[in-house]
Amino acid sequence: MSDTERWSELGQQLRVDSVRTAAVTKSGHPTSSMSAADLMAVLIDKYLRYDFDDPESPANDHLIFSKGHASPLLYSIYKAVGAIDDEELLTFRKFGSRLEGHPTPVLPWVDVATGSLGQGLPIAVGVALAGKRLDRIPYRVWALCGDSEMAEGSMWEAFEHASYAGLDNLVAIVDVNRLGQRGETMHGWDLDSYTRRAEACGCHAIAIDGHDVEAIDRAYAEALEVEGRPTVIVARTLKGKGVKAVEDKEGAHGKALDDPEAAIEELGGIRKLKVDVAKPEPAEPHAFPTETLELPAYDLGEEVATRKAYGDALTALGSADGHVVALDGEVSNSTYAEIFAAAHPERFFEMYIAEQQLVAAAVGLQVRGWKPFASSFAAFFSRAYDFIRMAAVSRATIAISGSHAGVSIGEDGPSQMALEDLAMMRAVGGSTVLYPCDANQTAKLVAAMAKREGISYLRTTRGATPVIYEADEDFPVGGSRVVRASDEDDVTIVAAGITLHEALSAAQTLADEGISARVVDCYSVKPIDVAGLSAAAEATGAILTVEDHWPEGGLGEAVLAALASLDERPKVEILAVAGMPGSGKPAELLAAAGIDAEHIADAARKLVRAAALR
């Protein structure tokens, strides 16, 4: 059999197996798989370098299905290369199967979860960046993209960044099957509309017939020769190719075929081709030199912004662990990632004002075992929430640092104030949410983040706040700290970050009036210190929480959830930002939001008074 014949046969096999997998639970996306089958057949048979027995090999290429709904095709590839058997293939979408509706890294050959469109390619950019700048291994990253997802701006962020970074190790393959979920895409088969934009972004673009295996072969060969920029192969294809009942037909998206038996017959029946995928040349990733960890230390009473301590601590971590890398969204002089950038320029990635690509690149870097810390204003991570959500599905380990949280930033106003980040980050599967109030605590928490699995988030404050902890104190994730207490406390104030300082000030005012307030620093918002908070509740009864955040989903509700099933539930009052803030001085805005020392003291007085009346 000639290569051409073999590829065509392999393409048909991938189609047949895609039809068969979708038939099992009568769900999935066979037609979106069939359009790309020829593109993938040539790729795996001739170009992909991957050791399926050693998916952890640093030398392996990476194949990322940005159009994750084409999972039947991906799993059919895994069968063709011998990674899974036919029996497992037919567990597709069944409860407990590794072959989920959209790919996830539950499978060892899947780098990242896809299925939210427009994410696979930006993540592939991150993997390719790792190959070029960190690993320094000539693996390639192949990203199969859909034409529908080209409408996502994140795809164009990816093309621009790939070009800017000179990622000639990245090949994007766009399967232009013309049809989206509910009808034709914006550009249909106008391949020019895609090549023109890809070229305008600085990519090398090749338009082909995606069912002409020789043209596909030539395109890949051409891509391998391109230097200094990524290649985008734009392939005209037919959705549902090969089965007349669905080929190029609307209404056939995301559905199993009505008559799979007939379709299999029309496609020439079941085949049993095996593909012996070429293995890569062995290679070891580059290692950066490391020293012993020496976290920064600050003196008690010193005024230091926690965002500054983040920069200092991250830089120290970078010296101690060559795997630590940093990315920032063009605000490194605000987030203080610039300190890391100056100390470790080879491991710093400027992602400009493209927060989606920022998080996607972080996810891509961690695919290769690097430990990314991504920073921006906390408010602007809301731009990348879908990417953060999906990073959790990817079982990715990334650290995120959001600066300029809350109304306490002052004059810049609400567009720059994160008031929803605690809610947003708590509601990420398996996440960790930390909110330090001083520089020494920040340093310890940043160090903890480097060891933490999953998505961890650090919320930092713009303004300088006094150092209240010694540099040698420990702040375990999941802990809290009683900052002020006596045996006769009347009320507990739970705060974190900027409000911890307001709480301490309120406690002093209250003390002068004869009211004894316990102050708990709840720096670990998730996981939260159930035992510590329960002890405070038991000791003082009423609890007052105070946060520079909307009332929903933040510190207050986290505390409520921690105490919800106690036998004796304390009364809990939540102080939070109630109305839309404007501009002003930090103190004016904290007061207007009702979360400054005065409001805290006032609320505490009322709680104590109410308790006395009972």
Next chain:
Amino acid sequence: MSDTERWSELGQQLRVDSVRTAAVTKSGHPTSSMSAADLMAVLIDKYLRYDFDDPESPANDHLIFSKGHASPLLYSIYKAVGAIDDEELLTFRKFGSRLEGHPTPVLPWVDVATGSLGQGLPIAVGVALAGKRLDRIPYRVWALCGDSEMAEGSMWEAFEHASYAGLDNLVAIVDVNRLGQRGETMHGWDLDSYTRRAEACGCHAIAIDGHDVEAIDRAYAEALEVEGRPTVIVARTLKGKGVKAVEDKEGAHGKALDDPEAAIEELGGIRKLKVDVAKPEPAEPHAFPTETLELPAYDLGEEVATRKAYGDALTALGSADGHVVALDGEVSNSTYAEIFAAAHPERFFEMYIAEQQLVAAAVGLQVRGWKPFASSFAAFFSRAYDFIRMAAVSRATIAISGSHAGVSIGEDGPSQMALEDLAMMRAVGGSTVLYPCDANQTAKLVAAMAKREGISYLRTTRGATPVIYEADEDFPVGGSRVVRASDEDDVTIVAAGITLHEALSAAQTLADEGISARVVDCYSVKPIDVAGLSAAAEATGAILTVEDHWPEGGLGEAVLAALASLDERPKVEILAVAGMPGSGKPAELLAAAGIDAEHIADAARKLVRAAALR
């Protein structure tokens, strides 16, 4: 004075006033204002048509500062045109001033809040769409953009959509001052990199020197002549233009000038030019015919997906209110927005898979008084969270419908499951969050959304569920419904949406065992029915909440917050999705998540047993 001289003088005045405003609180972005001063001088003096005495006039042009940090320039314009006086100008960024750090609609001439980059242009697309397709008035939309924000993919979504929709009433002016916050942008002064991409997106692009007022004049004149596509003017400018200490210098972003007096002198001193902005020709917006509202009605016991009821109800609303419009992100056959599209094609907007542009367009349409309903999978609104957050800062009124919530979608797997949307949407300033369990309730809530101010969110379910309410029942926002109760209830189960049905099934099981469970339908998650929940808590003591969502920030925590300050706080147990789901049948996944009838009954039994032991 010739036009040219006048424009140059006016540009200097805008610079001087920008420097003066930033000097007040020593904060703000004068240098980013100075680069665009000449561009704006020519615009307001010759091209803008706006009645500053009647900002609500439908005939007015719209001037949107996508680079919202150039607010000193915008406010200096407002002074030049006589909308504000010099005294007010100098309240910039002071507490209580309308002149916030970044523009918000607290000012009557500001359509939308900006300051999160990459949003003003996509919103401008929405306003221009309203002009073309709804109002049918020849107003123009002028969007001043920064070069840094061109890195946001949302900008390219905007260019693509503007071109696709033939928006020749939109002019984007890109102020290429080369410098971002912390250094040079990706493309510096490579104007070609912008024009090339704009043209590739189908826009008309013009590159000019942004300080040559004659070139600026010619560019605007050319833009007015372009038909069938938007114009993008790419202007090479100097950041901090006119003041040597900061001109084209790094490190001068977002700071007041060190010596404002010297700068004002260097700029030629304070000027008092007044601009008499041309008023538009009067015009009335197009009105769509309307009928009496006839909401769909469903029979008790009928199996109907709430997403289907959304489509039905929205279509009825569209018939009854000509201001109701719908947008969808290429999934209208899943969200059932397709029913509206078929009935009211003139008022339906296909936004393809570009959720940022989807929400931005909705915000733009409501600027002109239209009532947008935007739909997609609930999970994918996480893609637009920054736009939703900012829509609240814009005091926008938009309705969002997120379908396919939670693990109950089944085989598609976690990438398509919204498990964080309640947390995300609750933590939006002033938002409303609704989660119906049956079709009749859905219809009533959709009707309520059309009358609700601010950001309202409807969470719908993929699968069909039985109708349990009569079509004539009322479901006020902020209410709840006791679905099952007796005088001797041992426990209250609070549920909503899909879990309400599981709760009813559990209550039946418990009844067979002699345990009486009250079931409360908490369809209004925000605002929540504090009185109703308190009454249930008082009646039964223990409360069990159950939701198809992560445990954080959702129904359970909303209930806890509602009950936190009661004198007698019930024990509350939250059942929610605890681990990362996979694929499977809805029933399998509800069981695996621990939120099906069996798990509810089990948790209720334990609560009742524990209460009995006390």
